Amino acid sequence: MVERIAEAGLPGLEEKLVGIRRELHRNPELSLEEFETTAAIRRWLAEAGIRTVDYGLRTGVIAEIGGLRPGPIVAVRADIDALPIQEETGLAFASRTPGRMHACGHDFHTAAVIGTALLLKAREHELRGTVRLLFQPAEEKAKGAQQLIAAGALDGVSAVFGMHNKPDLPVGTVGIKEGPLMAAADGFVVEVAGLGSHAAVPEAGIDPIVASAHIITALQTIVSRSVGPLQSAVVSVTKLHGGTAWNVIPDKAVLDGTIRTFDEEVRQHVLRRFRKVVDGVAAACGTTAEIRWIQGPPPVTNASSLVPLARRAASDAGLQAIVPTPSPAGEDFAFYQREVPGLFVFMGTSGNREWHHPGFDIDEGALLPSAKFFASLAESALLELTAN
Numbered sequence: 001m002v003e004r005i006a007e008a009g010l011p012g013l014e015e016k017l018v019g020i021r022r023e024l025h026r027n028p029e030l031s032l033e034e035f036e037t038t039a040a041i042r043r044w045l046a047e048a049g050i051r052t053v054d055y056g057l058r059t060g061v062i063a064e065i066g067g068l069r070p071g072p073i074v075a076v077r078a079d080i081d082a083l084p085i086q087e088e089t090g091l092a093f094a095s096r097t098p099g100r101m102h103a104c105g106h107d108f109h110t111a112a113v114i115g116t117a118l119l120l121k122a123r124e125h126e127l128r129g130t131v132r133l134l135f136q137p138a139e140e141k142a143k144g145a146q147q148l149i150a151a152g153a154l155d156g157v158s159a160v161f162g163m164h165n166k167p168d169l170p171v172g173t174v175g176i177k178e179g180p181l182m183a184a185a186d187g188f189v190v191e192v193a194g195l196g197s198h199a200a201v202p203e204a205g206i207d208p209i210v211a212s213a214h215i216i217t218a219l220q221t222i223v224s225r226s227v228g229p230l231q232s233a234v235v236s237v238t239k240l241h242g243g244t245a246w247n248v249i250p251d252k253a254v255l256d257g258t259i260r261t262f263d264e265e266v267r268q269h270v271l272r273r274f275r276k277v278v279d280g281v282a283a284a285c286g287t288t289a290e291i292r293w294i295q296g297p298p299p300v301t302n303a304s305s306l307v308p309l310a311r312r313a314a315s316d317a318g319l320q321a322i323v324p325t326p327s328p329a330g331e332d333f334a335f336y337q338r339e340v341p342g343l344f345v346f347m348g349t350s351g352n353r354e355w356h357h358p359g360f361d362i363d364e365g366a367l368l369p370s371a372k373f374f375a376s377l378a379e380s381a382l383l384e385l386t387a388n
Contacts, residue, residue: 014368025093032143045117060080071127103358128382170350173322174322182326186271188256188291209243211281313380348366
């Protein structure tokens with residue numbers, strides 16, 4: 001498949017994709033503010049004669065290739081937003097915008113999928129169906145996928161594919177795994193209400209800081225005593241605030257954190273246990289607690305039926321398919337998988353830092369293989385779906 005794609009007559013494609021990636025990297029935009037990024041993607045697609053489709057989006061681009069021969073629709077997704085991080089890479093093409101950086105590699109994803117679009121466009125008359133390209137905003141806020149779904153971007157789609165760069169995997173490898181790959185990412189804010197008093201007379205008040213400390217300790221028992229050893233969950237309290245003076249017991253304390261799970265049943269069980277632990281410990285301390293949930297995306301769970309296709313596409317693209325270790329990070333690609341069968345992969349990029357680090361960078365040698373991988377995967381999926 002890729003042999004035919006590689007013969008499509010696109011000299012200098014790798015250099016073009018590197019240039020696109022670097023332009024995106026210089027000009028990062030935050031979630032739902034990707035206006036210039038959107039315009040640039042439209043320009044690159046238009047220059048190649050690739051049609052875009054108006055779904056009424058403020059940011060983000062949806063394009064289509066094919067449709068000249070009857071057949072199904074498959075989608076390939078790339079996220080386009082950056083992070084509020086001050087870049088510290090020292091790259092010649094570092095961010096021009098203070099406090100904004102492509103520290104998660106979405107510039108790489110976008111450039112690679114534009115490469116996929118160019119490769120597929122060169123074979124458009126051969127496609128048995130349509131490939132829909134989703135350049136999605138606001139992944140970092142876990143809002144973009146739901147926006148695209150609501151706009152109708154998955155209408156008629158039989159399968160959806162996506163990736164995340166993986167800095168700890170070398171260029172030339174791709175992580176392909178059926179079942180859970182990334183975690184559900186939920187957040188919480190707990191406000192513990194007590195009764196303020198002078199710190200020297202604690203018996204005159206009800207101390208919400210002591211109650212919060214007991215709650216934090218008790219929450220650690222959820223994973224150790226309420227989740228099976230062959231299951232997986234994380235409960236982390238990452239912020240605690242209470243009080244304004246050294247000699248005053250405050251009226252309230254607030255603690256924030258996150259819960260990560262790979263299974264929906266475990267997810268709901270942990271959320272139920274969380275509420276019981278918080279309510280019970282707060283009551284035992286004479287306080288009350290109000291919980292506010294910040295519901296994130298569900299687990300990224302790959303359809304087993306799509307794994308063989310991806311392994312063949314990896315081989316066609318000259319990539320080594322490996323079984324990756326699941327990541328407890330979250331990804332709103334999971335919302336697409338609730339609607340249609342989907343496959344998300346980890347693309348090896350030989351990175352120097354982890355995601356969201358101010359020194360994060362990728363090896364641009366992964367751009368062209370990634371483009372070829374998704375071009376082959378999309379075309380193979382169309383053939384497979386047509387045959388069935």
